Amino acid sequence: xxxxxxxxxxxxxxxxxxxxxxxxxxxxxxxxVGAVLLGLFVLAAIIGPMVAPYDxxxxxxxxxxxxxxxxxxxxxGTTQSGQDVLSELLVGIRLTLELALLVGVIATALAVxxxxxxxxxxxxxxEVLSLVSxxxxxxxxxxxxxxxxxxxxxxxxxxTIIVLSVLGWxxxxxxxxxxxxxIRNRDFIAAARETGEKTWRIIAFEMxxxxxxLIAASFVxxxxxxxxxxxxxxxxxxxxxxxxSLGTMLYWAQSQQALELGAWWWFVPPGxxxxxxxxxxxxxxxxxxxxxxxxxxxxxxxxxIAGYWLPPxxxxxxxxxxxxxxxxxxxxxxxxSRSSLLDDAEKGGHR
Amino acid sequence: xxxxxxxxxxxxxxxxxxxxVNFFIPRAMPGNAVQSIMAKFPNLQPSAYQAxxxxxxxxxxxxxxxxxxxxxxxxxxLNFGTDVTQYPAPVSTLLAETIPWTLTLVxxxxxxxxxxxxxxxxxxxxxxxxxxxxLLPGLMFLQAxxxxxxxxxxxxxxxxxxxxxxxxxxxxxxxxxxWHADFIGSAIYHSLLPALTIVLTSIxxxxxxxxxxxxxxxxxxxxxAAQAKGLPRRRVIFTYAARNALLPQLQGFALALGxxxxxxxxxxxxxxYPGIGELLxxxxxxxxxxxxxxxxxxxTFAVLLANMIVDLIIVLSDPRARAREATR
Numbered sequence: 001x002x003x004x005x006x007x008x009x010x011x012x013x014x015x016x017x018x019x020x021x022x023x024x025x026x027x028x029x030x031x032x033v034g035a036v037l038l039g040l041f042v043l044a045a046i047i048g049p050m051v052a053p054y055d056x057x058x059x060x061x062x063x064x065x066x067x068x069x070x071x072x073x074x075x076x077g078t079t080q081s082g083q084d085v086l087s088e089l090l091v092g093i094r095l096t097l098e099l100a101l102l103v104g105v106i107a108t109a110l111a112v113x114x115x116x117x118x119x120x121x122x123x124x125x126x127e128v129l130s131l132v133s134x135x136x137x138x139x140x141x142x143x144x145x146x147x148x149x150x151x152x153x154x155x156x157x158x159x160t161i162i163v164l165s166v167l168g169w170x171x172x173x174x175x176x177x178x179x180x181x182x183i184r185n186r187d188f189i190a191a192a193r194e195t196g197e198k199t200w201r202i203i204a205f206e207m208x209x210x211x212x213x214l215i216a217a218s219f220v221x222x223x224x225x226x227x228x229x230x231x232x233x234x235x236x237x238x239x240x241x242x243x244x245s246l247g248t249m250l251y252w253a254q255s256q257q258a259l260e261l262g263a264w265w266w267f268v269p270p271g272x273x274x275x276x277x278x279x280x281x282x283x284x285x286x287x288x289x290x291x292x293x294x295x296x297x298x299x300x301x302x303x304x305i306a307g308y309w310l311p312p313x314x315x316x317x318x319x320x321x322x323x324x325x326x327x328x329x330x331x332x333x334x335x336x337s338r339s340s341l342l343d344d345a346e347k348g349g350h351r
Numbered sequence: 352x353x354x355x356x357x358x359x360x361x362x363x364x365x366x367x368x369x370x371x372v373n374f375f376i377p378r379a380m381p382g383n384a385v386q387s388i389m390a391k392f393p394n395l396q397p398s399a400y401q402a403x404x405x406x407x408x409x410x411x412x413x414x415x416x417x418x419x420x421x422x423x424x425x426x427x428x429l430n431f432g433t434d435v436t437q438y439p440a441p442v443s444t445l446l447a448e449t450i451p452w453t454l455t456l457v458x459x460x461x462x463x464x465x466x467x468x469x470x471x472x473x474x475x476x477x478x479x480x481x482x483x484x485x486l487l488p489g490l491m492f493l494q495a496x497x498x499x500x501x502x503x504x505x506x507x508x509x510x511x512x513x514x515x516x517x518x519x520x521x522x523x524x525x526x527x528x529x530w531h532a533d534f535i536g537s538a539i540y541h542s543l544l545p546a547l548t549i550v551l552t553s554i555x556x557x558x559x560x561x562x563x564x565x566x567x568x569x570x571x572x573x574x575x576a577a578q579a580k581g582l583p584r585r586r587v588i589f590t591y592a593a594r595n596a597l598l599p600q601l602q603g604f605a606l607a608l609g610x611x612x613x614x615x616x617x618x619x620x621x622x623x624y625p626g627i628g629e630l631l632x633x634x635x636x637x638x639x640x641x642x643x644x645x646x647x648x649x650x651t652f653a654v655l656l657a658n659m660i661v662d663l664i665i666v667l668s669d670p671r672a673r674a675r676e677a678t679r
Contacts, residue, residue, distance in 0.1 A: 030488070135365045140609030140654050142617075143631075143647040144372070150635055150643050151376055224495075231497055232617050236635050250500065254621070260518075264507055271500035278495025283488070289563070336361040338602065338662060 031287020037280030041273070045097040048090035056088040056244050070265050077265035080256050088244050089269050095245040096227060097277070099161055103226035106165035108219045111172030112211075116203055118173070119180035127333035130177070133170035134337055141167050145229060149238045156240050160233065164226050172218035179214050183207055213288055220285045224278060231274050246270040358662045362655045369651045373644050374422050378415075431645035442645045445630060450649065452521055453626035456542050457615040460549035465604055467550070468557025472600075473593045475558065476565025483562075490555035498614040502548045502621040509544060516544040519623040545622045549615050560603050564596040571595075598669055605661040609654045616650070 027035075053075075060082030070077040076085035118129040148163050149155055183189065184207075192202050208215070233239055234247025237255075241248050253259075253267035425431070431442035475483035493501075510518045522528065522537040568574065569592050577591045619628030627646055634642035666673060 033488070131361075131364075134361070135368050137606060138362075138365050138609070138655060138658055139369050139651055140613050142610075142613030143650045144369075146631065146635060147373065147376060147643050147647045150638065151640060228497060228614075232499070232614070235497075235499055235617060236620060236632050238635055254503075259503055259506055259511065262511060267500075267503055271497065271503065274500065275492060275496040278497075279488075279492045282491040282495050286491070336357045336364075338358065338605070338665075 028287040028290045030283045030290070034280045034283030034285075034287060037276060038284065041093060041097060041277050041280070044090060045094040048094055052084075052087040052090040054084040054087040056083060056091045059083055076269050077263070079252070079266055080258075080261070080263075085249075085265060085269060088249050089246075089273065092244045092246045092249050092270060093273060095157070095243055096230065096247065096274075099157060099164075099230050099245070100223045100226040102161050103164045103168060103230075104219050104223035106161070107168035107222045107226075108172055108215060110165065110169040111218055111222075112176055112208070112215060114169060115173040115176030116180050116207065119177045119184060120199075120203065122330075123327055124330045124333065126177075127330040130174070130337065131333055133173050136167065136170045137174070141225075142229060142232060145233060146236070146238055149233065154240075155238060157243065160230060160239065164229055168222050168225055172215075172222060175214060175218055176211060179211050180207060183210055213291060217285055217288045220281050220288070224281045224285075227274060227277060227281075246274050354666060355662065358659065362659055366652060366655055369648065370423065370426060373648060374419060377640060377644075426648065431641060431648075442642055445642065446627075446645060446649055449625060449627050449630045452624065453616070453619065453628065454653075456545055456619075456624065456626065457549065457612060460546040461553065461608075461611055461615070463546075464550040464553040465557050468554040469561045469597070469600060471554070472558040472561025473565055473588065473596070475562040476596070477569060477588050477592065479566050479569070487559070490559060493552060494555040494559070496552060498548060498552050498618040499621050501552050502545070502618045505544055505548055506621065517541055519621075521625040542624075545618065545624055548618055549611075552614075553611055556607065557600075557604070561596065561600050564599045565592060568592045568596040594668075598665065601661055601665050601668075605658045608657050608661075612650060612654060 060078065062082065065074075065078050065082040066080055068074060068078045074084050074086065076089065078084060079088075114129060114133070118126045145163060145167065149160060152159055189202060189206055192206050197206070230239070230245070231247035231250065234241075234245055235250050235254065237251055239245070239248060239251075241251060247270075249270040250267060253263075253270070258264075258266040429443050431446070471483065475481070478484075506516075506518065509516045517523070517540070519541075521541055522534060523541070526534050526537055528534055571592075574587065574592050577587045582591075616626070616628035616631060619626045620632045623629060627649065630642065631646050633639065634646060
């Protein structure tokens, strides 16, 4: 059914009208653009080091090649010490993406474990875990990262990945916990429990599959955070400065006065790469959001009824309102969070 | 206990966690930090050795709990030890010199960005699918740019090429800082481009967030009811929809604050602005741990304080929260 049809006049006559739209077709346009953008960078990360025209660390001694503007042999110009910017970029994208994806996987795994456990255990443990993640959410991450990594003797890739992952889970855990709470009381979970499924099976095969879009969003956010943080850390010099990443490229450009020397080709490519990867991730996330909440969708996808354009309304409720019964201690712990005020207010207030 | 008081307790706990993490980091690291610092800075007096030992916990004068107690006592009295790069300047003096710069610049710019971004978000959310929505991909791009990179681009354009703004620093060379017109004028002129960087890069985030909350709020029954009653549009937008959408927006603001402030600090480095960011760079490049730690604590406390203020605003702006407060 999904076999590739030969291009014929028939199919070309109906652009955009597919009888059975594939998964790709149904994706929001923003998510498509984001996925393509990211795909390009992942491709660059995979084949980049192989197709890089020069060794990024090779310093060409000829003075003519110091800070040369882009031309045929060096498509993105050279640095002050005659290194090829394009090669640095191609090698650097791999290291940055590798770090970000690893941090994304580890931190999201931690977030799922903490979030699901917290919601499943409930009671005091839930509130203690929430309190811990709230504390780590309110402490600014970057200065803490600097203090942690700065006091390490060796600032390698592995250390950065570990520290970024350890500090990167609270946000995801919070969202996943809320979703798990909402799912936990659904009928199908009760049914699974009645049929004697084991708890780990219920969690792994009944609950987690229902949270895939949320986990995906949290993964994308974590990757975004990891890229931003690692590039910022490298930019101020808290990284292995001998390895080529987008952040260290910016560090060398800044510390060797690329701006003052007018060498825009030195700092624009790595910065633009970071910005484009980030844009791709944000677009992808917006797409995921729109899948979950139809109201956010483009008004251009509105349907026309009796001459009126109607924007998509009636969202499918993603997070059902859950009334939780709290014990004395867990209620006490809960009362210290900001959200306690808001849900208390809602209970006593409107509707 | 009132909500505000409970939140105060929460922030005290958060501050204590930050302090404790800060206390244990250098003690958990391998190697003798004091000796490596002494080796790096030959101008240090032998008396600094003991001070550093006490600060970093090497050599173990007294039990760890005793050290912990005196550490908390020191921080409480704003005594962050002696700086090793600019020995024998106390770290607190260095901080006192730089904090006002950062606080004025980052504080003002962030508040402006939040207000303007929220305003635009209200319009974009109300006119869903309108002209502002067409700017969304561009805004997402702006949001994804690292602050410091945007700063580099603005500097290249407006300072190097067009010569409209200065190439950095906090004020013109030769001026003596003080409360006179020359200096203040120069300081404002020098802060325009850094402020523009913060506003332009963070405005998109606030706007997108407010837009999304606003779209969801506009679909609520009470907003539709208000429209059906024929209330003036302005009243429906601001009093019915925006006012309710503002609450999640404020919460988002409080949560994102740490991130925004950190980004702004890195941006200061690009402008060689005489704020905390620049001090942080010095601390990192010279591996000046006492200074690094003090900066971490100062930033954390500032963010906690700002969160506290947001909590106050939430209570004051939400009648439901106020009513709840009154009945407690």
